[in-house]
Amino acid sequence: MTDAPKRTPLYDLHVELGGKMVDFAGWEMPVQYPMGIMGEHKQCREKAGLFDVSHMGQVILKGGDVATQLEKIAPSAFTTLKEGKARYTFFTNENGGIMDDLIVSNAGDHFFVVVNASMRHQDIPHMAKNLEGVEVTEIFDRALVAVQGPSAENVVGDLCPAARDMKFMETIVAEIMGVECRLSRFFFKQKTAYEISIPEDKAVEITRAFLAHEDCEPAGLGARDSLRLEAGLCLYGNDIDNDTSPVEASLTWAMQKRRREEGGFPGAARIQKELAEGAARKLVGIKPEGRAPARQGVEVQCSEGNTIGAITSGGFGPTVGGPVAMGYVSAGHGEPGEKVNLIIRGKAQPAEIVALPFVTQNYKR
C-alpha cells in the first residue's frame, strides 16, 4: 500500500477513546485501547467488546441469478441459502487454493457480502468479472461495527429489540435510534457476535450508544486476533491463502454436500481429489508446552526430528493463559495428542497437537 492509510467513520472516536492507531491493510485502525489487549480479550469473553470493522469491504450484489452466479466462483451452496440467512464461504482459484474468505447473506432482493479489508482490491473486480448479469456495488458510505461477547445480545438488544430474537447466521434490517441498519448475527470468536452496518453519518452516535452500555467496551485488532486464534478460526493471509485448499484448512464444512459432489467451482479437481484421498497436509491446533509463543513461520518437527510443517498463526491466548498456535503438518501427522517440537530461535520447544478450538464457543441456533 503506497497510499496514505484510510480512516473509517469512527477514526476520531478511536482517538478520543485512547486507541493506539496502527496501519492495517492500508487502514488506520486501533490495535488496542487503554484497557490493553488482555483486558479487551477478557472483556469479550466475559461481557462484550465493540470492534470497528469498517475497513472490511461491504458489497451489494443485485440483479440476475446471484445465487447461481456465486456458485461459479465459490464452493458453497447459495441457491439453497434462504432469505435472511448468512453463510461463510471463500473464493477458490483454478488450483483449488483460497483467494479470500467472506460472508454472504441473502437479503431478499439482493445479496450482501463482506470481504476482508486486505482483499477488497481483488474481490470486487473478481466478482464484477465473473458474476454475469449481476450488478456489483461496493458500499463506501456505511460503517461496520462488531459487538461480541456474552452480553452482546443485551448491548445490541437494548437499542434494537429485534436483535434479541435473531438466530445464528441470520441477517435482518432494523431500526437503531431511528436509522435503518443491517444486523447480522454470527458465531465468530465468542459466544455470540453481531455485525451492524450503519450509515456513516450516524455511525459515531450509534457506536457511542452501544458503548454507553455498562457491559460494553471498545476493543482493538489485538484482541480480535487473540480471540479468533483461541477460537481456531483462520486468518486470511496467515492460515489460508492462494496455495492452501479448503480441505487442507479443515473448511470442508463450508462446502455443502451437493457442491462437494457436483463440483463446478474453480479448483474442483484438486478439492474433490483431496476430499476422496485426503490432503497432503492439514491445519491443526498446536499447544506449546512452555511459555514461549510460537509465531508465524516457526518450523514444526515430529518427535523424530524431521520437519513436518510450519506455524501459520501463533501468539499468547489470554483465556488459555499461555501460548497457542495453528499450523500445517504433513499427512500422517496431526492427530490430537501427538508430540512435536517447535523450532523457536534455533531451539526445539516441546508442543502438542490439539483439537481446535482452544476455547469452546456456544452457538445460538
Place this chain on the structure above:
Amino acid sequence: MTTYYSEEHEWVTVEGDIATVGITQHAADQLGEIVFVEQKEAGDDFEKGDEIGVIESVKAASEIYAPLDGEVVEANESLADTPGALNESPEGDAWIYKIKLADKGQLEELMDLDGYKALIG
C-alpha cells in the same frame, strides 16, 4: 547511584564492576503486556550490541541487545514465572541481568536521564 540509559531503551546501574540491566518503563509501555522472557544464563559472555534475550508481548517479539560488553553473573529467574512484572516495575524488581562489566569505560557511551528523555521525546 547513577543510572545510565541505552538507545535500545535499557537502563544500567553499576556497583563496583557489576552492572544491573533492565528495560525502561517507556520500553515496557511500548511493548504492551509482556508474556514471556527468554534470558541468557550465568557465565554467558557477549559484546555490546549482541542479542542477549527476547521479550514477547501479546503483540510481538522484541530482542534485548547488550548495552555493554560483559558476562552474565545472574539472570532474574523470577521473570520466567511472572513476565508481567516487566510491565509493573521494569525499573525496579523486574531487572533482567546482573552483568560483570568487561570495560567500565563503555559507560561513557551511554546516556544520562536527560539524554534518554530527549530520545523518547
